[in-house]
Amino acid sequence: MELLDGSDPGAIGGYPLLALLGEGGMGRVYLSRTVSGRPLALKTVRAEFGREPGFEERFAREIRNSDRVRSPWTTAVVDYSPAGQRPQWLATEYVAAPSLGEWVQRHGPLAEPSVLALAAELCGALRAVHEAGLAHRDVKPSNVLLGRRSPLLIDFGIARATEDSRHTRTGGVIGSPGYLAPEQASAGGSGAPGDVFSLAAVLVYAATGQGPFSHPDEEFSAAVLLYRIVHEEPNLDGVPAALVSVLRSCLAKNPQRRPSTGAVGALLERLGGRTGIWPQMLPEALERDLAVREDEAHALVSAAVRPLPVAAVSGESEDDPASGGAGTAAAPAAGSPRRRLAGRTAWTAAGGIAAVLIAAAGTLVVQHFSGKDASGATPSPSPTVAALPASWAGTWVGAGPGTPTVDGLTQARTDRFAVTLTLHPARRGELAGKQVSKVSEVGTGRELGCTEALQLREVRRTSMVFEAVTSHPTDQSTVLTCPKGNIYVVTMTGRDTLGLEAEGAQSAGAPSTLTRNRP
Template identity: 40%
Template sequence: MARSPSSEPFDRDRLPPGVEPVADTDPRTLGPYTVVGRIGAGGMGAVYAGIAEDGRRSALKVVHPHFALDPEFLARFGREIDLVSRVDASCTPDFHGADLSAATPWLATEYVPGPTLRGHVREKGALSGGMLMAVAVGLAEALRAIHAAGVVHRDLKPGNVIMSPEGPKVLDFGIARALEGTALTSTGGIIGTPGWMAPEQYEGTEASPSSDMFSWAALVYFAATGREPFGRGAVDVVSHRTRNEPPDPTGLPEEVLGPVRAGLGPDPARRPTAAQALDELTRRWSRTQVGAGAQEPAHEATVVIAVEWSGVEVPEPRKVRRRRRGPVLVPAAASFLLVLALIGSWSLLAPGSDGPDGDAADEEENVPAVESAPEDAVAVAREAVALARGAASFESAYFMSGTEMGDPPWQEFAYTEDPEPVYWQSDLGGPALVEVIEIGEGPDDVVRNSRMRNEGAEDAFYRDPADEAYDTRRELWEDRLVQITEVVDQAREVTYGGVTEVGAAESAVEHETVDERSAGSAGHHYTGSLPSSIEEGESDEHFFHLWVGEDGYPQLLHTHENWTVEGAQGAFENRTNEYVLFEQFDEPVSLALPDEAEIADGPPNTGL
C-alpha cells in the first residue's frame, strides 16, 4: 500500500518538485501550520505547502490581504470552505481545516503529489485495462460525492485531476460554485475550459451535475485514447465541435465505451448520473474478477483502485540549497501538483470584466491592463510589451524545437527589483551551461557560472566585472519583447480567436514545456501567417500564435516555419519552432546569490 500523500516527508529543506522555497513576502505561519514552500500564486491568492504541529502536510490556500478585507469576497471564500468540508470521498483531497477569521484567512486540504492526468498521459501514453478502469471509477466516485454535497464542479479537465500514488484525485470542486451569483459570473464570463465543457454551457445554460458527467466522459475518452475529444482551437471552433460533432470512438475499450458514449450525449437528461456510471463500471469490473475466482462482486471505487492502481511514480523531495546571501533560486520547473487553488480559476472572464467587488480595477492599485479592444492585435501587442518592460519582476524562457541543428538553444531570464536589482540569465547550448547574475544596475558586479553540462558538474562562480557581453545579454531579453510586435506587424493577416487555453491551438506544435508551464492558464489568442524568412527556396508555411493575458501581460509567442530549399544535392526540408514563454510579471521572483566564499576572482580552468 502506498504512503498517504499527506505523509510525504517534505520540509523547508526538502521540497517536492514544483514547490518553490518561500520568499521574504510570504507568511511564515498560518494557524497551526509552518509554511515551508510556495506551490503557486495567482491574481486572487496563493497556495502554500505547510506542516502542522502534529507533522501533517497540507496545501494551504490563502487570499490576498486586500481581498480578505472585502466582505463579499470573504463570504465567497467562506462558502468555498463550507463546500470543501462537506465533500467526503477517497478520490478528492481531504479537508484539514480552515480559519476565515484569521488576519490571513486560510483553507487547508490534503497535499496531493503526483502528475496531472495530462502529464501522465503525455509521459506514459494512453491508459488501458485496469488503470483506465481505476481512473474512470475514481472520477465517478469523486463526482458522486461532490454532487451529493450539492456542488457542481463546472471545470473538470485533465489539469484538475492528479494521479497520486493512491489513485486519481479531483481538485478545484469548491471554487466554481463559490463564485455563483457574484460579480465574477455576471459580466459575461464563462466558468470552465473550452474542450471540456458540456454543449449547454456554451449556450449559457446553468451548469448541472449532468454537465459534470459530460466532462467526466470527455476525461475518460482522453485517458483511453490520448486524444482531446473535441480537439484544440478557438472557443467558437471547439464549441461548434462539442455541439455538433461526436468524438471518434476509435480506441475506446469496450468496458468503458457505453458509459462514455452516454456521457457525451447532447441531451443532459439522458446522461448517466455519477452514481449510475460508478455502479455500471464497478459491476463490469467485478464480473471479470468473479470469473478469475473472486467470491463476491465489489461495487466501490476503492476496491478497483486498490487492485488496479500501478505505475504512478512521484519524485522524492529535492534538497533545497540555502545560501547566506539573499533568497534561494529554484529554476522554474513544471508543477507536478495542483491543489484547490485560486490559480487560473477566473482566467476565462470576458474582456473588461469587473473586479471582485463589481467595480472596474482601480488604477491607483497599479493593476496592469490593456486598454485597446482585444480585436486590435497590433495595439494589444504593443501595450502588452510596454507593460512587460515596466515590470518590477519577471520570469521568461526562450527555446526552440523541430530543428535539425543539434541541441537547440535554450535561455531563461529572470529579474527582481526587491530587495535589490538582480538580473539572472541561463544559456544552454550544446554541452555548455552558462549562468550570469548581474547585481545592481550595471556591470560592476557580474557573477558568472560556466560549466559543462555533464552529470556531477559543480557550480563554478567567478566575478567578471569587465564582462563585455553585458549589454548583449540584456538586449536578448529586450529582443524577445520586441519580437512580439515585430511578428504582429509583419503578419499578412491576423485572426483573433477569443480567450483560449495558452498553447492550445490546432496548428500549434505541442511542446511539453509549454504545456506544463502554462497549464491551467488562458488568454486572448491571436494567430496569423508570416512572409517567408528564407531568401532561397520556397517556404511551405510560416505562422505564429500569440497569447496575451487578461492582466495585459504577454503569455506565449510561438512561431513556426516549414521550408524547402532546392540545392545541388536535391531538396532540403527543415522546420523550426521558436517559443517565448512569459511565465510571470510583477509577482515575487526569488533569485539566488552565491556566498562570497563560493565566488572566485577569475574563471576556473573548465576548458570552456
C-alpha cells in the same frame, strides 16, 4: 516542487511555508505543515480577486460547500483565512501525487484496465459530491490526482449547491474549455449532469491523450473548443471499444439524456471497472514517481518540525517568521534564484481524505491521521513543563449521527457515534486520560468503536493535541482493528464544551462537540 526564494513569505496564517508547489490563475500553492507535522497544501488567493465585491462571501461559501463532501476520493479542508485577512488562503491536507493531466503529458495515455479503474473511482467521487447536494463544475485532468490508494477529485473552488444559481459572475463561463458541458459553454450554468459530461471528457483524455473535442497536433483557441462542445459530436477514436457506448451517452448534448453517476458506475462495473482495485492498476512508473514525491515532501516537513517552544504555550506562534522559527527554515537567502527539487516540474497539491470506517476483507478499520516520523515511528514528546490545565479535567460526552446513508461498502453504515472523553491533569508526554467511542452498525447492531489511552502531545492557548498510545475495540468480542498512534486535536470552545477535531479530518458521523458530564 520548488524551494522558496526571497519573494515568498515565511509563513501565512501561522503555517510555515516550506516549498512552492505550483501557481495558477487564482494564486500560489505552497507546501506547509501543522504543528504536529502533518503536511498541508496552502493555497493563496491573488489580491485582485480579494478586492472584487462579494468575493470574500463567495470564498467562505465555497469552502463550506467543499467541507460538506466526505469520501475516500475527495479532500477535507483543514483551515482557512478569517474574514478580512489578506492574503486570503485555504489549507488542505497535502497529497504527493501527479495530476492526470501532468501524468498523461509526460507518459502518454493510461492502459485500458487503469482507465476502467480510474473511471469507477471518479464515479464514486462524483456520486459523493452529488449526494451532498453539490456540483463540482470543473472536472478536468488537472483536478484529478493519481493518488496511491485512490484517485482524488480536487479543487472545489467553484463548486456550489446544485439548487443555487445565484453566485456566478455575470456573463462568466464557469469551467475549463474542452471539459465543460454544452450548457456551461452556452449559458454558464450546470449541475450534476454537467459533471457527468466532464467526467466522460476526462476519461477520453486518460485513454487517448486528448479531449473529445480536440484534434491531434492542432493549435486551437478556447472559442473553438466551446463551439465544438455545443455543436459538434465528440471524437472517440482510440477509446477502448468497451467504453465507447458509456462515454458517448455521458457526452450527450442534452443534459437530461445523460446517465447519473450511479448509472454510469453500474455500467462500468459490468465492464470490469470497480472501486477498490485502483492500487493494483498503478503503472510501475507511477509507483516510482509517487515514492519520489513522498520522499521529497517528507524530507522538507521533517526538517521543519521541531518541539513546540515554551513561548508558544503562552500564545506566541511557533511559526512567526519574525522570531526566526520554522516558518523560515526552508527558505534560501534572499535574492537567491529559485531551485527546483529533483529537476521536477511544479506539481499539483490537494487535500486529504476524511477518516472513515472502511470495510475490507471482513475487518473494519477505524482510520485516522497518524503522526509518524521518517522511519514510521511516532515521535517522542520533548520535555517541557507545559501541562493540561485543571479546567480540562473531567468527563466529556457527545454523540454524532453516524453514517446511516452511506453505501455500506467503502464505509460502514452506522446509526450512532457516541464519544466519552475522560481527562485528568498531566504534563506533556504523560498519559492524560482515555477516549471511548461506541459506534453501532445499522442492521447488525455490532459495536465498532475503539477505546484509546491518550498521551498529551502539544499544549496550545485553547487546544490540546493528544496521541492514542494504546487502542483496542470497545467491544472486545468483535472483529475490529483499532490502530494506535491516532492524533486528536481538542479545542476548549466554552466553559463546559469541547470541540473534537483531528486537524480537519474527524471521522464521518462523529460528534463535533463534547459537553462536560456533571454528576
